[in-house]
Amino acid sequence: EEQTIEDGLKQIEKRMKNEGQNYHGIGKGKNLIVIQVESLANFVMFRDYDGQEITPNLNKLASSPHSLYYNNYFQLIGKGNTSDAEFVSLNSLYPSMEKPTYFQYADNKFYGLPWLMRDNGYTAWAFHGYKRDFWNRDEAYINQGFERFIAEDNFNFTEEIGFGITDKDFFNQSMFYLNQLDQKDENPFFAFLVTLTSHNPYEMPEEYQKINIKEEHKDSLTANYLQSIHYTDEAIAEFIQNLKDNGLYDDSVIVIYGDHFAINAGLETEEEILNYLLGRPYDYDMMMNIPLIIHVPNENLGKTITTVGSQLDFYPTIANIMGYENTKGITFGMDLNNPIRENYVFPQTYLYKGSFISQDYMFQFSRDGVYENSKVINRFTRREEDINKFMDVTSRGIREIDLSDYILKNNYFMEYIK
Numbered sequence: 001e002e003q004t005i006e007d008g009l010k011q012i013e014k015r016m017k018n019e020g021q022n023y024h025g026i027g028k029g030k031n032l033i034v035i036q037v038e039s040l041a042n043f044v045m046f047r048d049y050d051g052q053e054i055t056p057n058l059n060k061l062a063s064s065p066h067s068l069y070y071n072n073y074f075q076l077i078g079k080g081n082t083s084d085a086e087f088v089s090l091n092s093l094y095p096s097m098e099k100p101t102y103f104q105y106a107d108n109k110f111y112g113l114p115w116l117m118r119d120n121g122y123t124a125w126a127f128h129g130y131k132r133d134f135w136n137r138d139e140a141y142i143n144q145g146f147e148r149f150i151a152e153d154n155f156n157f158t159e160e161i162g163f164g165i166t167d168k169d170f171f172n173q174s175m176f177y178l179n180q181l182d183q184k185d186e187n188p189f190f191a192f193l194v195t196l197t198s199h200n201p202y203e204m205p206e207e208y209q210k211i212n213i214k215e216e217h218k219d220s221l222t223a224n225y226l227q228s229i230h231y232t233d234e235a236i237a238e239f240i241q242n243l244k245d246n247g248l249y250d251d252s253v254i255v256i257y258g259d260h261f262a263i264n265a266g267l268e269t270e271e272e273i274l275n276y277l278l279g280r281p282y283d284y285d286m287m288m289n290i291p292l293i294i295h296v297p298n299e300n301l302g303k304t305i306t307t308v309g310s311q312l313d314f315y316p317t318i319a320n321i322m323g324y325e326n327t328k329g330i331t332f333g334m335d336l337n338n339p340i341r342e343n344y345v346f347p348q349t350y351l352y353k354g355s356f357i358s359q360d361y362m363f364q365f366s367r368d369g370v371y372e373n374s375k376v377i378n379r380f381t382r383r384e385e386d387i388n389k390f391m392d393v394t395s396r397g398i399r400e401i402d403l404s405d406y407i408l409k410n411n412y413f414m415e416y417i418k
């Protein structure tokens, strides 16, 4: 029988209750520094190109005894690309598929991570070195719970790459504001930093191209990408050193993840270099795979988490690490350190609504919306399998997306959050 919307939401709310013993509260009272990295794909992690390590610093961080590294983590964006990655991660709600969520629902009431941290005494600021009104951030951030937005107009830069400010300038100058936050009061802070340099088409000036590219791969999008993500990797390492030099490192939880894919699957021009780099065909599940690293200085962690998850799971995962429970909003994700059910990723872009990625499968729901035209592949054998046994999972995914959309459409938290 048909379940009512209210019953559906009650069910989602009920499953939020999670004892969450693993890593509960290991970040309690510390600052929370989250870095969302432009186009950081997981396929560059722990990978060499012709004997050259692409992201040596992120590799070091991810394999540190004080880090958790999630290697089976996926993007979950709609029409708002980078801004949806922010929205989904901070709120654990699905993005709108009509318009970028930051535009369509800028005025809605939310209870995402910035609000949770503020309710627990934190100051929450956002940092991004591009135009204040791009993706409507200046308006959306207010209802997301950020008290201040350090944007392009707060930075000085002489050198421009791609969209503008370089990641090194961005991180260096952000230190000034982080020090301000640190000295502001007794309270810890939540800083949300969004990088910019490694943006498509990834063209870097000659002096920043540190990876030697083979003649036959030169000028490909992927070759450019390796150069630019290598630069960003170095910028992040300098930033962490800077946190140490400024005495902020030991008191902070540092979280890093990619906002979305770097190279679209199915680009003919990229086939050769990707095959060479990966030694296997590049498909949508690899394209949408982004890394998540949670680094807690002085905590004994040192683990790679293979549980499948996505940006939808970010908020519950971080909330448990910080030791706080979300008792106000409704979140659709799962704490990846305390899995209480089998997790599925339900994307709506690149893989269409009804599709899913699970531990073993990638189900590609047909673009025409006809189940019978869908296909499923085993993620390990890469072979196609019979689609019939996945009907209930796809309908569950569609149901969840619709429930989340109901929250957005009806500004549901307006009444719900006291």
Ligand code: GP9
Pocket: 038, 080, 081, 082, 083, 130, 131, 134, 135, 194, 196, 199
């Ligand atoms: C711009 C930056 C890029 O502010 O966040 O957004 P994208 O084009 O990647 O969605």
